[in-house]
Amino acid sequence: MTWLSKLTGLSLLVMLVSCSGDHNLWDCWSGFKRIKCDKPTAEQIAQNHLNNGDFSAAIEVLTPAIADEPENYARYPLLAAAYAGRGGIDILGIARKQIGSSDSALTSFSAFLPTPNTVDAETYQLDLADVASAVATLRAVPSNILTDSEAFPYSASAILELTIYQSSYSIMFLNQFIISPTTGTITADQLANMTPEQAEQVITNLLAVGDLPQVSGNSNMQSAVGAIATTINDQPGATTKDKIAAYVATQNK
Amino acid sequence: MARSSVAIALGMILGAQAAHAKKTVEPVYQDPFDLAAGGASLTRASKEGTLFSNPALLHLASGFIRWIGSSTTLTINKESVNTARKFLPKSAGGSGGASSSNSSTTDSSTTNSSTEIVNDVLKNPVRVGWGEAISLLTRRVGGAFFSRFELDLGAHEYGPAGLPQIELQTESYNGFALGAPVPTPLSWLIFGVTAKYIMASEEYVSADLVDQTQVTKYSDPKMAKSLYSQNSGVGLDAAALLFFQGSSLDLTMAAKADDIGDTQLSGDSSGPKQLKQVTSAGLGLTLHTGADAIHLAADYRDIGNAYKQPLFKRIYAGTKVTLRQHLGVAAGFYQGYPSMGAEVDLFFLRLALTAYTRELGDHPGVAPRRMYMFSLSTGF
Numbered sequence: 001m002t003w004l005s006k007l008t009g010l011s012l013l014v015m016l017v018s019c020s021g022d023h024n025l026w027d028c029w030s031g032f033k034r035i036k037c038d039k040p041t042a043e044q045i046a047q048n049h050l051n052n053g054d055f056s057a058a059i060e061v062l063t064p065a066i067a068d069e070p071e072n073y074a075r076y077p078l079l080a081a082a083y084a085g086r087g088g089i090d091i092l093g094i095a096r097k098q099i100g101s102s103d104s105a106l107t108s109f110s111a112f113l114p115t116p117n118t119v120d121a122e123t124y125q126l127d128l129a130d131v132a133s134a135v136a137t138l139r140a141v142p143s144n145i146l147t148d149s150e151a152f153p154y155s156a157s158a159i160l161e162l163t164i165y166q167s168s169y170s171i172m173f174l175n176q177f178i179i180s181p182t183t184g185t186i187t188a189d190q191l192a193n194m195t196p197e198q199a200e201q202v203i204t205n206l207l208a209v210g211d212l213p214q215v216s217g218n219s220n221m222q223s224a225v226g227a228i229a230t231t232i233n234d235q236p237g238a239t240t241k242d243k244i245a246a247y248v249a250t251q252n253k
Numbered sequence: 254m255a256r257s258s259v260a261i262a263l264g265m266i267l268g269a270q271a272a273h274a275k276k277t278v279e280p281v282y283q284d285p286f287d288l289a290a291g292g293a294s295l296t297r298a299s300k301e302g303t304l305f306s307n308p309a310l311l312h313l314a315s316g317f318i319r320w321i322g323s324s325t326t327l328t329i330n331k332e333s334v335n336t337a338r339k340f341l342p343k344s345a346g347g348s349g350g351a352s353s354s355n356s357s358t359t360d361s362s363t364t365n366s367s368t369e370i371v372n373d374v375l376k377n378p379v380r381v382g383w384g385e386a387i388s389l390l391t392r393r394v395g396g397a398f399f400s401r402f403e404l405d406l407g408a409h410e411y412g413p414a415g416l417p418q419i420e421l422q423t424e425s426y427n428g429f430a431l432g433a434p435v436p437t438p439l440s441w442l443i444f445g446v447t448a449k450y451i452m453a454s455e456e457y458v459s460a461d462l463v464d465q466t467q468v469t470k471y472s473d474p475k476m477a478k479s480l481y482s483q484n485s486g487v488g489l490d491a492a493a494l495l496f497f498q499g500s501s502l503d504l505t506m507a508a509k510a511d512d513i514g515d516t517q518l519s520g521d522s523s524g525p526k527q528l529k530q531v532t533s534a535g536l537g538l539t540l541h542t543g544a545d546a547i548h549l550a551a552d553y554r555d556i557g558n559a560y561k562q563p564l565f566k567r568i569y570a571g572t573k574v575t576l577r578q579h580l581g582v583a584a585g586f587y588q589g590y591p592s593m594g595a596e597v598d599l600f601f602l603r604l605a606l607t608a609y610t611r612e613l614g615d616h617p618g619v620a621p622r623r624m625y626m627f628s629l630s631t632g633f
């Protein structure tokens with residue numbers, strides 16, 4: 001083969017290869033194996049998994065990455081989002097409802113959480129645990145970092161995210177005792193299973209939302225969730241559990 | 254819901270934050286056929302692309318006038334085409350379900366359709382652009398007015414902060430370039446210079462969709478100024494071309510310095526304020542007969558990595574095949590992604606179609622935009 005025919009062949013080869021797909025030559029998974037690939041960061045890989053709905057894969061990427069570099073706080077909001085997504089929180093639904101509706105923030109996003117009637121009891125508890133992990137992940141960011149927009153570029157978003165997940169957790173925790181798994185309606189029947197400690201936990205969870213720092217966009221949620229705690233506390237009853245029962249009765253009217 | 258999303262988009266168009274530099278190692282204006290060949294244009298460029306890629310190439314024109322005319326390009330990304338196809342009205346000969354439905358069904362289907370559109374827009378980026386160049390290129394000197402604008406609207410269910418995020422990016426480059434080859438006593442060595450006046454703007458805005466107040470703040474009309482205002486400045490490029498011509502094979506080597514001494518831009522736009530000096534090298538091989546040719550070319554841009562770009566964004570390579578000087582096909586690797594295209598020269602009319610992928614992220618696969626570019630040129 002002469003060098004002229006080699007040149008022609010090379011030209012044709014370039015054409016054939018370039019027509020064979022849309023993968024980048026430097027891609028680590030589908031690129032050209034003989035060159036040193038260019039791997040996206042853990043955050044970018046995780047974000048890709050999140051947007052593909054593969055929340056467990058995102059958790060698998062981010063958990064060791066955070067363990068390796070615990071002070072890379074940019075990863076925490078993504079890990080929290082992965083836990084929340086796996087826990088059944090429809091963040092896009094919350095966002096769209098927030099934008100397109102004049103409803104209260106609570107009404108807007110409570111429709112996008114798992115409820116005892118939409119999943120079985122075991123799954124509901126797993127979802128609740130995942131949402132709790134989402135809250136814990138963001139709370140692991142030191143408060144002085146979380147509120148410092150210079151040290152942490154995502155500080156406002158992370159606080160807003162924490163408000164959503166803390167609110168979601170509070171409502172999901174309450175819903176397991178007041179929503180019928182069969183009918184989906186609010187009922188006092190489930191309250192028989194609630195311990196006094198769990199009743200106190202309901203109030204603690206709700207009040208925790210109001211204790212978060214205020215940032216752009218979270219005040220409506222804080223007010224709405226705080227109002228639930230206030231309404232429960234204003235109900236007649238000797239114990240918190242009694243007050244919750246009275247609150248449930250008002251919701252059924 | 255769709256109206257809300259449009260309002261967000263419009264609101265964001267009015268807002269601006271610090272720009273993320275997008276034009277880095279590439280010329281400010283590129284010919285579609287050069288893009289199809291992987292963007293490797295230092296040793297072989299088409300039409301007005303010559304001025305921006307390597308002005309020394311003007312000297313290789315076969316006649317005195319190399320090109321006089323205008324070129325218009327339209328670009329759109331693949332996802333936008335797919336979305337448009339999906340929501341285009343069905344033909345009248347279809348099932349006719351909508352026409353036979355009652356009003357509540359129609360309302361419901363309209364709502365579902367709107368929701369579907371919003372979901373599609375949220376999951377698929379939209380990138381559109383246009384370009385225009387009017388140029389006169391001769392063997393001695395060339396000049397071109399150029400203008401290009403690209404708008405990119407992307408949304409993620411999970412943005413970098415874990416919340417739904419919408420991003421708007423614009424890229425606008427306009428101006429005038431005047432270039433000339435500088436022949437030397439050595440027939441195989443040609444220098445070239447291009448002086449350019451550039452008006453540029455690159456804007457980037459983003460907002461968390463959950464936060465209504467963050468979205469609303471972008472509706473301040475005063476913030477619109479930063480979108481349409483541009484920075485301007487004068488820059489200079491210099492190039493050298495080594496051209497060894499054989500009976501059937503030509504070898505071309507090029508060295509180029511863009512924006513010598515860093516081109517300073519001033520104005521009200523948030524960016525760019527400076528185009529950094531970039532040195533690049535290119536190698537080309539051309540196998541030819543009298544009328545047909547096969548070009549192979551590779552560029553290594555920004556050798557000193559002034560822009561701190563990853564390697565895949567600095568290597569461009571590809572091939573062009575021209576037949577009877579009226580038909581051309583090209584393919585290559587642009588930023589590591591396959592590119593391809595074709596061009597037809599109908600004497601006073603040139604049509605070109607190019608498909609290429611541009612990576613907006615800093616790693617392959619982070620934010621690729623699969624682009625289609627259509628170009629119509631009139632001239633000779």
